Amino acid sequence: MKEISDEEALKESLVHPEVFKIIYERYHDRIFRHIYKLTQNVEITRDLTEETFYEVIKYRETIIKSGVPFEKYIYRISTNEVYKYFNREKKLRKFQGKLYEKEEIKGITDDKSEEIDNEKLKEAINNLPELKRICIIMYYFEDKNIEEIAVILNKGKSTVSRILNEARNDLREVLREKFEGKE
Amino acid sequence: MDEEKLEKKLKEIKWDEIDNGIVDAHREKFEQSLLMYVEEENRKQVTKRKMRLSFAFALVGILVFTLLVSISRFTQGETFEELLMKNPTELKMYNDIKALLPPNSPPLEIKINKIEEDKNLGITNLYVNLKNSIVIIDSKQRNIIGVGFPLYHAEQSAYRSQIINLTEREIEEAREIALGNSFIKRLSVKSIEVENPTVFVDSYEDNLPYRVGKVKVVTVNGKVITVFVDLTRNRVLDITDTQNVLGEHITRDPEIHNFFYDLGV
Numbered sequence: 146m147k148e149i150s151d152e153e154a155l156k157e158s159l160v161h162p163e164v165f166k167i168i169y170e171r172y173h174d175r176i177f178r179h180i181y182k183l184t185q186n187v188e189i190t191r192d193l194t195e196e197t198f199y200e201v202i203k204y205r206e207t208i209i210k211s212g213v214p215f216e217k218y219i220y221r222i223s224t225n226e227v228y229k230y231f232n233r234e235k236k237l238r239k240f241q242g243k244l245y246e247k248e249e250i251k252g253i254t255d256d257k258s259e260e261i262d263n264e265k266l267k268e269a270i271n272n273l274p275e276l277k278r279i280c281i282i283m284y285y286f287e288d289k290n291i292e293e294i295a296v297i298l299n300k301g302k303s304t305v306s307r308i309l310n311e312a313r314n315d316l317r318e319v320l321r322e323k324f325e326g327k328e
Numbered sequence: 329m330d331e332e333k334l335e336k337k338l339k340e341i342k343w344d345e346i347d348n349g350i351v352d353a354h355r356e357k358f359e360q361s362l363l364m365y366v367e368e369e370n371r372k373q374v375t376k377r378k379m380r381l382s383f384a385f386a387l388v389g390i391l392v393f394t395l396l397v398s399i400s401r402f403t404q405g406e407t408f409e410e411l412l413m414k415n416p417t418e419l420k421m422y423n424d425i426k427a428l429l430p431p432n433s434p435p436l437e438i439k440i441n442k443i444e445e446d447k448n449l450g451i452t453n454l455y456v457n458l459k460n461s462i463v464i465i466d467s468k469q470r471n472i473i474g475v476g477f478p479l480y481h482a483e484q485s486a487y488r489s490q491i492i493n494l495t496e497r498e499i500e501e502a503r504e505i506a507l508g509n510s511f512i513k514r515l516s517v518k519s520i521e522v523e524n525p526t527v528f529v530d531s532y533e534d535n536l537p538y539r540v541g542k543v544k545v546v547t548v549n550g551k552v553i554t555v556f557v558d559l560t561r562n563r564v565l566d567i568t569d570t571q572n573v574l575g576e577h578i579t580r581d582p583e584i585h586n587f588f589y590d591l592g593v
Contacts, residue, residue: 158366162370169355
């Protein structure tokens, strides 16, 4: 029997709600992991994954009409949810006047071991502006190519390339300061 | 840190992965509520679609209704205009007016300014452009059953009027015209009196006289009915009760309503 496509399942779910289970089973884990990579926080990942699926259900007809492959669309929605979350957080931090503390990022130590370098790099990535951070994580840690990232972020390929370059420059700058400052 | 080193580091680095147990637990926990949400959302969509459809139908209905009413009004207007133009008395009157107009005046056209249908009475009042005159039409038969010219304007400056004495001949004529009317014939008349002196109305145009006699008819049960007669053209202009005057305020008395169907111009 021919396997039902994402788009067909989505369309069918408009009449038979139980068909949405196909979509859910196909994408839940992937989206959950994707969001976790971007947020590094389990609670937030749970919330944003749920939000993503709610959005998918609400905009099923728009998604079907858009012609964009569903896989790209759901990543776009989830990334957008993360982006919105980051923006909310940024505003809140500004309001509270506090520095944002990542859940699982450890502080910088003076240890020059390889492990510590990695931690510094992770922290530097996490401190990048939202869009740059999302691009770096998707490109290096989710193995998505520029074209895929462009579709997910609904931006041009050249824009994504530029954001990636800028992000790398920022990282180099931050790390140079850290290393040179210590040496 | 140079470019190459950074690139190498970025490729080497292991980004934190989430524990499979957390993912599985969330998948199982969230599934049921999500499917319920799908069901609810589908219901909402169906309701929304139904509402949109009803709204569209209502809109189309309103448009069609407006269109039909406009068409009907237009056709009705045309029919009435034709009716007016075919009526010899009216034509003669308008021709008289035309003859009195100066040579360079714009052509005089009869226009219906307003059509007002009274479904209870089964009549239609046509307000024509000449000095607020009203033509009363039998809605069913499409006949002119009365030609009104609002006498109450006689007391206003728009119409020149004066109190005059009718001649004996005119009094007799007024009485005959009133009594010859089929409606008045049906009534049990107790007394009939022609008002004298009465109002002489200089109507339509300055030099076109419109001599009106006012005949008061009292029935055996005490009802007072006034019959306005056009002495110039020997016809009944209108019949009213004590409170009402002409087409705009025709009495609601069913006996009088019946009259309009019998009335000939």
